[in-house]
Amino acid sequence: MINFQYARAADVADAVRQIAADPSAKFIAGGTNLIDLMKDDVERPSRLIDISRLPLKSIEATADGGLRIGALVPNSDLAYHPLIAERYPMLASAILAGASQQLRNMASTGGNLLQRTRCYYFYDTATPCNKREPGSGCPAVNGINRMHAILGASDSCIATHPSDMCVALAALEATVHVTGPHGERAIAFADFHRLPGDTPERDTNLGADEIVTAAELPAQGFATNYTYLKIRDRLSYAFALVSVAAALELDGETIAQARLALGGVAHKPWRDPEAEAALCGKAASSEVFAQAADLLLRDAKGFAHNAFKIELARRVIVRALTQAARGTPQSQSSKKIR
Amino acid sequence: MAPARARPGNRTIQPPEKITISLTINGAKTQLAIAPWTTLLDALRDHLDLTGTKKGCDHGQCGACTVLVDGRRINSCLTLAVMKDGAKVTTIEGLATNGTLHPLQQAFIEHDAFQCGYCTPGQICSAAGLIAEGKAKTAEEIRELMSGNICRCGAYPNIVAAIQQAMGQS
Numbered sequence: 001m002i003n004f005q006y007a008r009a010a011d012v013a014d015a016v017r018q019i020a021a022d023p024s025a026k027f028i029a030g031g032t033n034l035i036d037l038m039k040d041d042v043e044r045p046s047r048l049i050d051i052s053r054l055p056l057k058s059i060e061a062t063a064d065g066g067l068r069i070g071a072l073v074p075n076s077d078l079a080y081h082p083l084i085a086e087r088y089p090m091l092a093s094a095i096l097a098g099a100s101q102q103l104r105n106m107a108s109t110g111g112n113l114l115q116r117t118r119c120y121y122f123y124d125t126a127t128p129c130n131k132r133e134p135g136s137g138c139p140a141v142n143g144i145n146r147m148h149a150i151l152g153a154s155d156s157c158i159a160t161h162p163s164d165m166c167v168a169l170a171a172l173e174a175t176v177h178v179t180g181p182h183g184e185r186a187i188a189f190a191d192f193h194r195l196p197g198d199t200p201e202r203d204t205n206l207g208a209d210e211i212v213t214a215a216e217l218p219a220q221g222f223a224t225n226y227t228y229l230k231i232r233d234r235l236s237y238a239f240a241l242v243s244v245a246a247a248l249e250l251d252g253e254t255i256a257q258a259r260l261a262l263g264g265v266a267h268k269p270w271r272d273p274e275a276e277a278a279l280c281g282k283a284a285s286s287e288v289f290a291q292a293a294d295l296l297l298r299d300a301k302g303f304a305h306n307a308f309k310i311e312l313a314r315r316v317i318v319r320a321l322t323q324a325a326r327g328t329p330q331s332q333s334s335k336k337i338r
Numbered sequence: 339m340a341p342a343r344a345r346p347g348n349r350t351i352q353p354p355e356k357i358t359i360s361l362t363i364n365g366a367k368t369q370l371a372i373a374p375w376t377t378l379l380d381a382l383r384d385h386l387d388l389t390g391t392k393k394g395c396d397h398g399q400c401g402a403c404t405v406l407v408d409g410r411r412i413n414s415c416l417t418l419a420v421m422k423d424g425a426k427v428t429t430i431e432g433l434a435t436n437g438t439l440h441p442l443q444q445a446f447i448e449h450d451a452f453q454c455g456y457c458t459p460g461q462i463c464s465a466a467g468l469i470a471e472g473k474a475k476t477a478e479e480i481r482e483l484m485s486g487n488i489c490r491c492g493a494y495p496n497i498v499a500a501i502q503q504a505m506g507q508s
Contacts, residue, residue, distance in 0.1 A: 006357065006374035006420055028421070035377070035416045036397050048374065050421055080473065100486020101471070102464065103398060105410045106417065236485035333482040 001038045005047040009054060012179050012213060018049045020181050020209040027051050027211060029072055029108040032099075033115040041125050042132060056110075056213055059083065065219030068177075071110030071212045075165065076101060078109060088217055089329065090226040090245055094168035096332045097230045100237050110212035113166060113176065113192065116203060117159035117267075118239055120144065130156045131200040138200075146305040147239065150313065151297075152266040157200030158303065161193060161268050162239050168228060170269035171245040171261035174217050180210035193268030200267070222247030222259065227323035227330045230263070231316055235335045240264030242313045244320035253283045260296065260321070265313055272296045284325040286318055293317035359423040363388070364432025372419055379403045379414035382429060390430040390459045394488075401487035404460040404467070405429050411467025413486075430459035433466065441507045442466055445500035453491035461487045465501045477502065 009015035009027075019025055026045035028034055029052050037043040056070035059081055067083060078084055079095035099107065121127045121139045128136035140148055140158050148158040169189055176187045193204050206212065230243035243263035249256040258279035262270040275296035282288045293314045300310045319337065323329055328338060356371040363386065372381055379396075382388045382405070394402030396415045403415040406428040433440035442462045445451070452458045464487045474480045480498050489497065 001375050003373070003375060006418075028418070031418060031421070032398060032413070032416050035418065038375075039397065048418075052421055076471075100401065101468070101483050102401060102404055102411050102413045102486045103416075105467075106412050236482055333476070333479045 001035075002041070002044050004038075004045055006050065007047060008050045012054060012056075012211060015049060015051050015054065015211050016179060016181055016209060018047075019211070022047050023208065025049055029111045030074070030106040031111075032103050032107045033111065037116065037123075040123055042123060051211065052108075062216060067217045069109050069215045069217070071108060071214055073109045074105055075099070075107045075109065075112060076104035078165075079104065087221040087223055088168075088172065089223055090221075090228055090247055091165070091168040091172060091217070093226075093228040093329060093332055094164045094230075094243075094245060097228055097240075097243070098164035109165075109215055112163055113169075113212060113215070114204065114206070115161075115163055118162045119148065119159040122159060131159060131196075131203075134199070134201045141303065144305060145303040147241065147264070148303060148306050149266045150300045150302055150306060150309050151262075151270050152195045152268070153301070154196045154198065154200070156198055157196035157267065159196065159200065159267060160264055161203070161266070162264075163269070164228070164230060164240065164243060164263055166193070167243055167261045167263035167269045168245045169215060169217075170271055171247055171259040172217055172221070173259075174215050176206075176212060177214040177216060178206060178210045179213050180207050184213070186216075189269075190271065196267045203267075220249075222249065225250055225324045225327055227320050227328075228332075229316055229320040229323065229330045229337065231312060242309055242316045244313075244316050246317070246320035246324040248279075248284070248321070248324045250284065250325065255279045255282055255284055255288075255325075258292075258321075260292065260317065262296070262313060262317070265300075265309060270296075279321075284321070286322065289318040289321040290314070292321070357420050359420055361419075361422065361424075362426045364428060370419070374418060374420045376419050377415055378405070378407075378417040378419045378422055378427070381419040382414065382427075388429050388431055391463075392456055392459055394457070394460070399488070400457070400460075401464055402457050402460040404464040404487065406463055406467055406470075409467075409470055411464050428463070428466075430463055433462065440466070441504040442469075442500065445503040445507075446497070449496045449500040449503065450493075451496040451500040452489070452493050457487060457489045457491075461489065461497055465497075465504065468501070469505055474505075480505075 025047040028048045056072040079092045174189045225248040232238040240263045245261045247259040258276045275292045358371045392402040394400035398413045398416040405414045474483045
C-alpha cells in the first residue's frame with residue numbers, strides 16, 4: 001500500500017468538493033474492497049476521503065410506496081431490515097449469499113455497487129490488464145478464465161461484476177441516486193454498470209466527481225414468487241460462477257410479469273428484456289423456462305475454461321424460475337437445491 | 339513495497355503527519371498517533387502489543403483478524419484505524435472477566451475446537467458477534483454465518499459444537 005493523505009468529509013457537498021479538487025483521491029466507506037486493492041497496489045489513491053460518517057445510513061419509505069436505502073447502510077443491516085425481509089426478500093437473500101458476515105457488517109450499499117471485478121489478472125500488477133492499465137492487453141482472453149464472462153464481453157475485457165446484491169437490485173429495477181458538482185441525478189439500475197467495450201477501465205457511469213447517496217427500490221417487491229440461486233465452487237463465502245435472481249407475478253398458473261437477472265456471467269448484472277417478455281402470458285412450466293433460458297443465452301460465448309457456464313446458466317435459470325413459481329425460494333443456510 | 343513497474347499516476351507523496359485517534363480497547367481508553375494507512379489489525383498488534391488478534395491472509399479472506407467494533411464483528415485487516423476514531427474495540431484479550439474465561443473460550447476448550455489455534459481468537463470473536471446478532475439458531479445457520487472464519491486444521495464440527503454450547507448459556 002502506498003502512502004496517502006486522509007481527510008473526513010463534513011457533508012455530501014464537502015465530499016463532492018474534495019473529490020473534485022483531487023482527481024487521484026478516492027472515497028472510502030466500508031473499505032472492504034478498496035483497502036484490499038490498495039494492499040495489492042491495484043488502487044493507488046493520493047488521498048482517501050472518509051465518507052463513513054455522513055448521514056446516509058437510513059432506510060426510508062418513499063412517496064410512491066418504495067424504499068430509499070442510504071448509501072452507507074451496511075449490507076448486513078440492509079439484509080436484516082424488517083421492511084427488506086418482508087417486502088424485498090429476494091434482495092435480502094442475495095445479500096446473504098455474498099461475502100461473510102464480518103464483511104457484510106463493514107460493506108456499504110454504495111460500495112457494493114462500486115466493487116471491482118475479482119479477475120485474477122486485474123489483481124496481479126505483474127500482468128497486463130486493460131481495466132487496470134488501459135491499452136496494456138487482456139491476458140484473461142487466452143489465459144485462465146474459469147470465472148469470466150460468457151455474455152457481453154469484448155476483446156478488451158472478459159471480467160465479471162462480482163456482486164450478489166446488485167443482481168437482485170437489477171431484477172427489482174432499483175434507481176441509483178448520485179450527487180455531483182452540478183447537483184443530483186438518478187440513474188436507472190440497468191444504466192449504472194457498463195459493458196466493457198473499449199473502455200473496461202470504467203465499470204460504471206458514475207462520474208469521477210460524483211458520490212452515490214442512495215439506492216431506491218420501487219414499490220413492487222415480488223415478495224411471493226422469487227428466488228436467488230447462486231452456484232459457486234464452495235457452499236459459502238465464494239463468488240458466483242452463475243447466480244440467478246428470478247421474480248414472477250403469477251395470475252393463477254399464468255406468468256403476468258417476470259424478472260430475470262444473472263450474476264457471475266457478465267461485466268454487469270445481466271438482464272434480457274426479450275427473455276423476460278417471452279415468459280409473460282405463458283403458463284409456468286419447465287419448457288417455458290427452458291425457452292426463456294435459451295433466449296437469454298442465445299449470444300453466450302465461452303472461453304477455454306468457462307464454456308461450462310453456458311449449460312450451467314441454462315440449468316440455473318430453469319431451476320430458479322421453478323423455485324420462484326413454486327414459491328419455494330432458495331435458502332441461503334440450507335444448501336440443498338430443490 | 340516498490341511497485342512492479344512504473345505506471346501512470348505514480349507520484350511522490352509527502353508523508354502526512356500522524357493522526358491522533360482515541361479508541362476504547364477492552365474497556366480501556368487509549369490515545370494513539372498513527373499513520374492513516376495503519377490497519378486496525380496492525381494498530382492492535384504493533385502499536386498496542388495486543389497480539390491475540392492474528393494476521394492470517396491480511397485480505398479479508400480468512401477471518402483470523404476478526405474483532406468486535408462497537409459490538410459488531412469485522413475484519414480488522416481491512417479496517418483503517420483512523421476511521422474508527424472514538425470506537426469501542428473488543429479483542430480476544432478482552433473477553434474474559436476477572437480471570438474467568440468467556441463462555442465461548444470455555445466451550446472451545448471443552449469441545450477441543452481447535453488444533454493449531456491460530457484461527458481461534460478470530461473464531462471466538464466472530465462467534466461472540468454471531469451470538470449478539472441472534473440470527474443463527476441451528477447448526478446449519480451457525481455454519482453459514484461462521485463461513486468467514488477459515489480453520490485450516492478443519493476443527494469445524496467441534497467449533498460448531500462449542501458455539502452451540504455457548505449459545506445455550508447466553
